[in-house]
Amino acid sequence: MTSAPMSGRKAQAARNDALILDAARAVFTADPGAPIAAVAERAGVGISALYRRYPSKEALLQKLCGDGLKLYIAVSEQAMAEHDDPWEEFAGYMCGIVDADTNSLTIKLAGTFHPTEELYHDATKASDLAIELHHRAVEAGVLRPDVTPADIALLFEQLASIKLGDAERTRQLRHRFLAMMLDSLRQPPAHRPLPGPAPEDEELSVRWIPAGS
Template identity: 80%
Template structure:
């Protein structure tokens, strides 16, 4: 890339990171808050995204594409069936695409591309689920919708900074996975448990 194109790419990445942080905290925030957090001028933001709606469409489109990528990677895994499914679960938790679903669903008009990608994500999620059930490693009474809501519940864990939140999310995913697996697994949980201080800190005005 030329220097100008490289700078534009860096600005775009800053804008998208800022938009994700701003809108998952407050979907009603103005687009100016994104420019301020990204450290770019509002005119630079508008040159790339002419409206808040366009920015939300881009965020959710990228999230869907990442979801599809993680799921297709699990489908391509011909190894142990449970480990392939577990890799899918961990990958989606790491991708944190469900934070966008929780906060942004219904706040903008989806594009045709978004509808297409959403349909594709449903197909691959159903397939990875079907394979795990047919392999006898996932409880047959667990549905695709159950897994989708599990992802949303885990994404709602936001204690501490990003690293601590990720640690806790994987801890609770491990708990859930023991209930999903056939036969039940009993393994140690990753990461230390939530402390009373972490829970009570949410009530502090400075939290």
């Protein structure tokens, strides 16, 4: 059974909402202190349209982080459903979370707003799934037993901090360093070829050139 198509007004509201959330993610992960007007400007919508959907910056931040938690949960559950091999399950979870990039929100937005009860609930579920995935890998003897779930959480934040070049280059580099991490986490240790081209000195040094120079 297919759902009925949305009316023109509802379809436009949905498009505006997607534009607002994409813009908010970009604006606030670059500068958590940015005003909400910067989101409207980047999204190309009027400030009144934004306020009709999100009455405050706090509400917008809550929505962003709520969506991030739901994505984390979905990726974790998918990894558990798709893989029978314990290591592939854990590695699939790691790869999925890196691609989802939910930790960019954690790095920038933690402590900048008041969580709702729904956010606390979803955060608990996400944490429980992370602990379960970790426990299953350790119990299967494929993950180093001295590594904790908190270690993995901070590894995700380290990978999320890698931003070089465009989105595709950033994705390549994150997967390259994820492969290094996975080899060091695996029990017994693995030594697979690293994906993607290695970073070059020029890519690192160009970050110091002021924008517009």
